[in-house]
């Protein structure tokens with residue numbers, strides 16, 4: 223199954239709810255290519271759902287904002303005329319209909335011939351592995367099954383755009399992981415323009431062609447998962463996505479001097495007094511090493527051990543130590559940093575909060 | 577332990593007897609040949625037949641009033657309950673509170689109000705519609721409450737948005753999603769309205785004319801002016817009409833009107 227999809231474009235879309243003093247969304251511009259999966263990522267309450275509802279047509283942008291599907295200006299169209307498929311956070315399945323009737327709803331509304339509806343519904347039930355549950359009532363389904371019914375129902379009328387609002391948030395961790403993989407495969411195969419809202423960065427990384435990081439009603443950064451992870455545009459993004467260490471010191475003679483020791487710059491590096499790096503950029507060196515820290519805590523996480531080292535810079539440095547080595551608190555260990563950290567652009571350090 | 581159980585059982589039994597005995601006595605009186613001489617003296621359907629011939633008109637009128645009242649409260653109350661539950665406006669909360677006012681106000685007072693306003697519209701005042709109006713004033717709140725309660729208990733707004741996202745327009749959403757989902761509330765409301773309308777006495781007694789006598793008004797009349805057997809036979813007929821309704825209400829999970837009044841919020 224392959225769907226026709228359109229690019230989406232938001233122009234100066236702001237949103238102020240009636241009676242509210244401040245806008246929930248500041249004017250934002252967003253371009254989404256046809257067939258692309260874009261993830262809106264940000265802490266709860268930052269305006270992700272509102273942005274999604276603007277695209278869907280469930281909310282209207284403030285004066286001046288416009289929404290385009292391809293060349294068509296859909297700003298004035300209600301949701302029922304936009305041909306979008308939407309999966310709501312609580313799924314919004316019709317409780318008085320069984321699985322088959324739910325999936326068929328969008329097709330029955332369009333008064334398609336019954337045989338055609340039946341064929342299409344069967345196809346979707348197979349695609350979402352719901353064949354065996356077709357006659358079940360919604361109340362008899364598990365969370366994961368409901369999520370798949372909601373997806374099948376949204377896809378049945380062949381939407382131009384697929385909109386998903388935290389579709390996996392209501393599920394338990396293990397199920398979430400397996401459905402995430404499944405969803406990824408499905409979205410790639412469908413090739414439909416998808417906007418996916420989540421506050422889970424792992425989900426965003428796994429699913430997004432592009433990630434839009436939002437906070438406090440504004441877009442902080444738009445980029446591929448790799449861009450966002452390795453080159454965060456600012457401190458908000460850096461701290462929201464994964465773990466980021468910050469090491470401050472004094473630049474002298476081609477090296478960074480700090481409490482933990484002296485770190486010689488990689489060839490061609492600009493002089494810097496501050497480095498940003500991820501736990502996995504740390505290379506533990508049992509014999510010596512350029513920098514030293516004292517193990518403040520060691521948390522065994524299965525695949526690796528998360529260490530917190532003090533005495534290196536102002537804040538503790540978080541390190542992921544692979545393998546079976548045991549670490550004791552108070553132990554002094556040596557490390558150096560991957561050369562790439564010298565080339566990571568510095569995010570600007572002003573902090574915005576949601 | 578055993579003693580406690582026995583005690584519990586006896587109390588329950590006594591309570592049932594206390595509630596049911598008068599009803600049974602009344603029914604027994606209605607089929608006794610001569611109540612003063614006791615039920616053993618002989619059984620007869622004479623009184624029931626007599627009541628039926630004399631008050632058939634009242635039965636027919638009551639059913640008619642109940643049906644008209646139910647139809648109109650459905651037409652007005654269902655949309656009102658829906659709008660009330662969906663509205664986030666403060667005025668909606670206020671309206672919800674005011675809604676129970678006609679129920680709290682004694683029926684006599686409501687009736688007086690109606691008489692003051694419409695008393696001079698002769699044709700209307702003497703017609704059955706006057707009674708129907710009174711019953712609507714009294715029963716509409718129950719319909720609105722019942723519908724609003726179901727509307728609030730399911731996330732109707734999101735369900736409608738879901739239907740809209742699948743291409744359903746306003747009317748299609750109403751017919752294919754809203755009405756089926758809130759149907760239990762509508763059914764409960766309708767049963768409550770019919771039961772209340774059939775049993776309503778205070779207001780009706782004030783509003784009725786000799787030509788617009790309903791079932792409960794007729795009952796008062798029968799007890800006041802005739803022998804005890806006639807009144808009792810009347811009660812029997814009344815029960816035969818009401819009990820199936822009450823059973824239906826129970827089956828549909830409807831609280832009795834007064835309990836519903838308290839539990840609605």
Ligand SMILES: Nc1ncnc2c1ncn2[C@@H]1O[C@H](COP(=O)(O)OP(=O)(O)O)[C@@H](O)[C@H]1O
Pocket residue numbers: 239242246264265266267268269270271272273
């Ligand atoms: N219908 C509404 N009326 C008023 N305020 C709203 C409404 N919907 C959302 N908000 C407010 O807008 C902000 C952003 O909400 P939302 O877009 O749902 O955030 P997110 O999905 O990122 O958690 C929140 O502060 C929320 O309280």
Ligand SMILES: [Mg+2]
Pocket residue numbers: 267270271272
């Ligand atoms: Mg949200």
